[in-house]
Amino acid sequence: MARLDRSLLAGLPPFEGLAPADLDRMLEHARSQRVPKDQPVFEQEAQAHAFFLLLDGHVRVVKTTPDGQQIIVRYISPGELMGIARALGRTTYPASAIAAVDCVVLAWPSDLWSEFTMRYPEFGTNAYKTVGTRLQETQARVIELATRQVHNRVAHALLRLADQAGKKTSDGILIDLPLSRQDIAEMTGTTLHTVSRLLTAWEEQGLVKSGRQKVTVVEPDRLSRLAQGD
Amino acid sequence: MARLDRSLLAGLPPFEGLAPADLDRMLEHARSQRVPKDQPVFEQEAQAHAFFLLLDGHVRVVKTTPDGQQIIVRYISPGELMGIARALGRTTYPASAIAAVDCVVLAWPSDLWSEFTMRYPEFGTNAYKTVGTRLQETQARVIELATRQVHNRVAHALLRLADQAGKKTSDGILIDLPLSRQDIAEMTGTTLHTVSRLLTAWEEQGLVKSGRQKVTVVEPDRLSRLAQGD
DNA sequence: GGAATCGTTTGCGGTGCAGCAACGTTCCGG
DNA sequence: CCGGAACGTTGCTGCACCGCAAACGATTCC
Numbered sequence: 001m002a003r004l005d006r007s008l009l010a011g012l013p014p015f016e017g018l019a020p021a022d023l024d025r026m027l028e029h030a031r032s033q034r035v036p037k038d039q040p041v042f043e044q045e046a047q048a049h050a051f052f053l054l055l056d057g058h059v060r061v062v063k064t065t066p067d068g069q070q071i072i073v074r075y076i077s078p079g080e081l082m083g084i085a086r087a088l089g090r091t092t093y094p095a096s097a098i099a100a101v102d103c104v105v106l107a108w109p110s111d112l113w114s115e116f117t118m119r120y121p122e123f124g125t126n127a128y129k130t131v132g133t134r135l136q137e138t139q140a141r142v143i144e145l146a147t148r149q150v151h152n153r154v155a156h157a158l159l160r161l162a163d164q165a166g167k168k169t170s171d172g173i174l175i176d177l178p179l180s181r182q183d184i185a186e187m188t189g190t191t192l193h194t195v196s197r198l199l200t201a202w203e204e205q206g207l208v209k210s211g212r213q214k215v216t217v218v219e220p221d222r223l224s225r226l227a228q229g230d
Numbered sequence: 231m232a233r234l235d236r237s238l239l240a241g242l243p244p245f246e247g248l249a250p251a252d253l254d255r256m257l258e259h260a261r262s263q264r265v266p267k268d269q270p271v272f273e274q275e276a277q278a279h280a281f282f283l284l285l286d287g288h289v290r291v292v293k294t295t296p297d298g299q300q301i302i303v304r305y306i307s308p309g310e311l312m313g314i315a316r317a318l319g320r321t322t323y324p325a326s327a328i329a330a331v332d333c334v335v336l337a338w339p340s341d342l343w344s345e346f347t348m349r350y351p352e353f354g355t356n357a358y359k360t361v362g363t364r365l366q367e368t369q370a371r372v373i374e375l376a377t378r379q380v381h382n383r384v385a386h387a388l389l390r391l392a393d394q395a396g397k398k399t400s401d402g403i404l405i406d407l408p409l410s411r412q413d414i415a416e417m418t419g420t421t422l423h424t425v426s427r428l429l430t431a432w433e434e435q436g437l438v439k440s441g442r443q444k445v446t447v448v449e450p451d452r453l454s455r456l457a458q459g460d
Numbered sequence: 461g462g463a464a465t466c467g468t469t470t471g472c473g474g475t476g477c478a479g480c481a482a483c484g485t486t487c488c489g490g
Numbered sequence: 491c492c493g494g495a496a497c498g499t500t501g502c503t504g505c506a507c508c509g510c511a512a513a514c515g516a517t518t519c520c
Binding site for chain 2: 496498499500
């Protein structure tokens with residue numbers, strides 16, 4: 001097991017306000033782990049034996065319906081917790097988490113969850129704040145699905161991704177993870193065909209540039225208007 | 231202020247596992263309040279000065295979009311907490327809560343939230359479990375909106391309401407609160423027109439009976455098949 | 461370097477559902 | 491008891507979007 005450096009983690013949201021000594025104590029129980037691209041960190045319905053912190057990379061959280069359709073619930077960025085089934089009062093994972101690129105994660109046994117939240121209340125507070133935030137985000141998504149059209153939702157999804165995983169380039173903001181039309185469709189509740197048509201149309205208007213598993217937002221402002229308004 | 235009887239509250243989910251003496255201490259700070267039908271318990275964007283427990287009645291939690299569209303987030307039943315903005319790390323209410331019928335609620339000042347969750351950890355645990363449950367429910371709704379057709383969603387919504395506010399009658403399960411076509415539409419992300427068409431079609435097939443602001447589920451099983459399957 | 465695979469594009473047809481409009485029905489208040 | 495408001499129904503029209511199918515480029519793997 002690699003030696004864990006406290007200084008890399010002290011600033012992260014889940015550990016905000018936590019005493020350095022307590023952070024060290026938590027890290028003693030953590031296991032660092034590499035997860036290659038397209039490999040699962042954890043899988044839907046499996047026993048939640050561990051919870052995780054993403055250190056590096058990007059993770060796709062996916063729910064599969066009984067009839068096999070997939071929905072991308074969210075993308076996890078470095079510094080975020082995931083697989084915190086215990087915080088939801090569950091013993092199994094409600095979704096699968098797939099490494100979108102090669103990732104590094106920290107893993108703790110789920111048994112430690114209640115101990116951590118009790119012994120380190122700052123951590124507990126931060127964790128529950130995360131759940132609260134995700135509830136609000138998810139509710140916003142319900143609203144969007146119920147009231148907005150596909151092109152609004154796709155534009156909004158691209159903006160969120162650009163914000164979350166964007167990398168400045170000469171062309172604009174490159175979404176720095178492999179992102180297929182199918183992925184975008186599963187984020188927005190549509191089909192890859194419709195996404196493809198939208199992207200080619202937007203490319204003609206100079207709003208975005210896109211290629212195989214790759215999207216660059218060229219004009220965030222105009223895209224933002226597309227997302228909200230009209 | 232009416233005298234509050236502990237025995238009426240001890241069994242409720244939010245107070246599960248809480249010592250009777252602690253429950254009494256919490257009730258000392260509570261204010262009981264009548265809310266007439268169609269009146270707000272709290273309103274979206276307003277300062278979250280209080281959190282509530284519904285004692286009697288049914289409350290509609292509604293979000294209004296910037297452009298004025300409304301979405302019914304959920305219905306609250308007796309024994310449930312609501313307006314717990316503090317648990318989400320917010321200072322304003324993310325939605326409005328409207329009494330669907332004459333209601334009785336218990337109200338506590340929001341300032342007591344952190345005190346309660348710290349001093350009575352069982353209450354804190356229960357409250358955060360509520361948030362976790364709602365996150366899962368909301369995510370299930372995202373899946374449904376993204377993958378199922380309108381008639382599936384409407385059927386499912388009716389079944390949930392029947393389960394939550396159903397009253398056995400000779401005809402079947404009456405949803406025991408005023409429920410307009412518009413309300414159902416706002417729960418499922420469609421229009422009152424489509425809901426009306428669906429209900430008349432289902433009435434012809436003997437699945438439901440419905441009238442002005444009133445729906446009775448006659449054949450839950452067949453409706454359930456409509457909700458999931460085909 | 462050629463074949464197989466995967467992601468993408470694009471045309472075409474079909475349809476689920478929204479939007480509008482008109483009308484009917486129930487309820488309520490003066 | 492009457493008039494109006496609120497809720498519900500229903501026909502028609504349109505179109506946003508899906509689903510299928512076929513073809514095309516880019517990648518990967520022998």
